[in-house]
Amino acid sequence: MESTDRWPAILALLSADRWVRAEDMAAQLGISPRTVYREMQRLMDADAPVEAVPGYGYRLDAERMRPVRTLTDDERVALTVGAAWGAAQLSGRWQAAAHGVQGDLRASLPEAMQRRAASLTETHVRGPAQSTPPRDTVAHRLQKAIGAEQTVRVEHAEDTDKKAKPVLLNPYALVRAGTVWQVVGYVHRTERVQHIALSTITDLHTTDDTFERPPGYRSTARPAASPERTVRVRFATEVAEAVAVPAVATVVEREATLQGLRMTLRVAHERDLVPWLLSWGAKVYVEAPTALRNQLVEVAQRIAEQYPTAPTLLS
Numbered sequence: 001m002e003s004t005d006r007w008p009a010i011l012a013l014l015s016a017d018r019w020v021r022a023e024d025m026a027a028q029l030g031i032s033p034r035t036v037y038r039e040m041q042r043l044m045d046a047d048a049p050v051e052a053v054p055g056y057g058y059r060l061d062a063e064r065m066r067p068v069r070t071l072t073d074d075e076r077v078a079l080t081v082g083a084a085w086g087a088a089q090l091s092g093r094w095q096a097a098a099h100g101v102q103g104d105l106r107a108s109l110p111e112a113m114q115r116r117a118a119s120l121t122e123t124h125v126r127g128p129a130q131s132t133p134p135r136d137t138v139a140h141r142l143q144k145a146i147g148a149e150q151t152v153r154v155e156h157a158e159d160t161d162k163k164a165k166p167v168l169l170n171p172y173a174l175v176r177a178g179t180v181w182q183v184v185g186y187v188h189r190t191e192r193v194q195h196i197a198l199s200t201i202t203d204l205h206t207t208d209d210t211f212e213r214p215p216g217y218r219s220t221a222r223p224a225a226s227p228e229r230t231v232r233v234r235f236a237t238e239v240a241e242a243v244a245v246p247a248v249a250t251v252v253e254r255e256a257t258l259q260g261l262r263m264t265l266r267v268a269h270e271r272d273l274v275p276w277l278l279s280w281g282a283k284v285y286v287e288a289p290t291a292l293r294n295q296l297v298e299v300a301q302r303i304a305e306q307y308p309t310a311p312t313l314l315s
Contacts, residue, residue, distance in 0.1 A: 006031070006039055007048075012097075016048065016062035025058075028093075073113045079115040080105040116213065119173040120147065138201050139174065146171050149210050155203040156196055167298045168198070170211040170281055180248075180268040186211070199248075201268050229270055232287040235261040239283045248272040262287070274299065 006029070011026050022036040040058055049064035071079070079253050083105060086098030106114055113126070124144050138154075145152045149170075156167045168188040175182055175195075182195040230252070235243050240261035245251055249272070253264040260299055267273055270292045277296055286293040 007043060010039055014058060014060045016060040019056040019059050021057040073109060076105050076109055077113055077117045080121045084121040088125055123174040138198055138204050141204050142171055142174060145206055146173060149211040151207045151211055153205045153207060154201050157200050172213055197268055199272055229267050231265045231267060231270060231292060232275060233263050234259060234281040234285045234287055246276045
């Protein structure tokens with residue numbers, strides 16, 4: 001490790017109102033006292049505001065400390081989200097330190113800004129599009145709109161057998177309910193806050209309009225957002241052992257019958273199962289609901305229509 005890489009950790013252990021011994025610093029940092037002596041000397045040679053007294057240890061030189069400017073609420077919100085990221089990504093004492101900083105920063109914020117920090121943390125740190133998601137995904141564009149407090153127009157289908165409708169939305173946060181991610185926001189048409197599953201959004205465009213979150217808004221998942229739709233399918237006996245249920249579904253019952261493996265599943269939206277079911281071809285049969293079975297037939301027919309009839313030897 002480079003010498004200067006240790007300096008932030010060393011300085012974090014020091015304060016102007018108490019002395020810290022090299023042995024105590026070494027124990028907390030997991031290095032030898034000799035290394036502490038060397039690094040402290042290098043810090044002082046670099047004109048860091050540190051003073052040393054034999055028999056006492058080290059502390060920050062209060063007279064040489066630069067005054068720290070007061071952070072704005074927006075800056076503290078940004079730092080709170082950053083600390084949350086550190087708490088999620090780091091481990092050991094650094095994770096504990098990040099948790100502590102996050103709590104201290106959050107407590108220093110007014111209640112309204114605490115809610116904003118919680119919303120941004122849920123969306124950007126624990127959200128479905130973490131790190132560097134593809135820029136054309138709905139989740140990525142929603143993240144940007146939430147951060148900028150920008151109104152969006154989404155194409156949203158409320159059910160599998162309904163056509164997508166344009167909805168003007170003020171997105172407040174992305175939250176997770178079970179395995180399902182939702183965007184929570186104010187829908188202009190209904191004039192109320194709604195939860196919309198990301199899987200039901202087929203397209204999204206940002207607008208030039210901005211919004212402010214209402215004072216009483218809290219970023220929480222809808223309590224009744226667990227999977228509600230029941231699907232019953234039957235797999236051919238020869239593939240039964242190979243069947244693995246996708247993450248979007250919850251298994252309610254498995255039953256081995258003479259006709260094959262019958263499974264009862266619960267899902268948030270039946271359309272989420274379509275790709276999985278199509279991958280099994282004729283080895284799976286949807287017993288219920290009829291709407292899902294009809295959707296599979298429609299998709300299969302569209303696929304078949306893309307290919308001309310195969311030529312024969314008599315052609």
